Amino acid sequence: MTKRDRYPAGVPCWIDSARPQADKAVAFYSALLGWEMTDQMPPGSTETYFEAKVDGGLVAAIGTWDNGLPEVGWTTYIAVEDADAAAERVRAAGGRVVVEPHDVLDAGRMAMCADPEGVTFAVWQANTHIGAEVVNAAGSWNWSNLVTADIDAAKQFYGAVFPWEFDEMEIGGQRSVTIVVPEYGDYLETINPGVRAQHAEGGAPPRFTDTVAWLEPMDKGGPRWHLTFTVADADDVARRTPELGGEVLVEPFDIPWQRIAVIRDPDGATFTAGEFKPPT
Known part of the structure; x- marks a missing residue:
């Protein structure tokens, strides 16, 4: 497994989640997805920021801080x-800046934003x-898709904000649009030669290799x-979710290339668990 070392402009690069209290979510995702979580805030801090790792690489974070958003x-x-x-x-x-651009220590510079529908997202200017x-990989982030x-x-x-192009397709009789960053596939070729051919x-x-969302x-x-997390077994994830304090909103079912379930965690945040299932 090759770790990412950078993200071209316009590519979704990170996910995190702010909670009033992080304990339940840290326990839930650690048990469900196998995350190893470490609080990165210094001792005595009034906030937490638990970064999660899978196979030694960062995948996401959960913590307690004010991100300017009303819901978890x-x-x-x-x-x-x-x-x-x-x-x-x-x-x-036509969007809004919910939290003005600011430095996050030496990690990078960010702003919290909202599109004209009120959907929130962040921009990230990476440093360290x-x-x-x-x-x-199993237990890590797979996609973030915009439901609009x-x-x-x-x-x-979004085309005015980011260097995005769009390809149209129909899936299951519904219109679907892929978000394409033309340079992304070139980057992927540097860390996984032959990926376009694969x-x-x-x-x-x-242009699937250049698709980012x-x-x-x-x-x-x-x-x-x-967002969707990749899992090794969607049925197993759905079975264990209630035992860990979450809720299965949509039981596992098959779509092209995946078996998926929709999950709500103990604090009310939702996500899709997706098991990769290529055609036989």
Whole structure:
């Protein structure tokens, strides 16, 4: 497994979650996904920031701090070269800056933002902390997809903020749009030579290697950035979730290339658990 060492601008790069109290979530995700979690805040701090590792690489974080958001959930961070300039693009495109750009010690510089639908996300200008080092492996982050009531408006907003291109496709009779960063596949080739050919041979759609997220029609959960964690066994994750204090909102079912379940953690944050199941 190759660890990520950087993220090109426009690529989702990190996820974390702020809670009033972190204890239940730390215990839940550690047991469910096998996370090894360490509080990075100094002794005596009034806040916590538990960074999670899988196979020795950073995957996510959970802690107690004020992120300016009213509800508990997962925040997706998108890599940028300049957080201040990205925040200005958010405003110019009709969004809001919820938390102004600021330095996070020497880790990087960030701003918390909201799109015109009110969906929150963060921009991240990396310094010593590039984001998730392990992705797509069991127990780690796989995707963050934007669930939106207006796909065309979302394309206009996010396309003005980030260097994103969009490819249209239909899945299960519904419109779906992939978010493409053309340089991303080039980076992936440097850490996994031949990955473009592997995707093509597996029947992936054009530019799949450059795809960084999806836009999806809104469901009952409302507009949001919704993330998926890769798991080794979706049925096992769903079975253990209630024992650990969570709730299975959607029982495991099959979609192309995956078996998935939708989970709510003990604090109310939701995510999808996805087991990779290529066609036989």
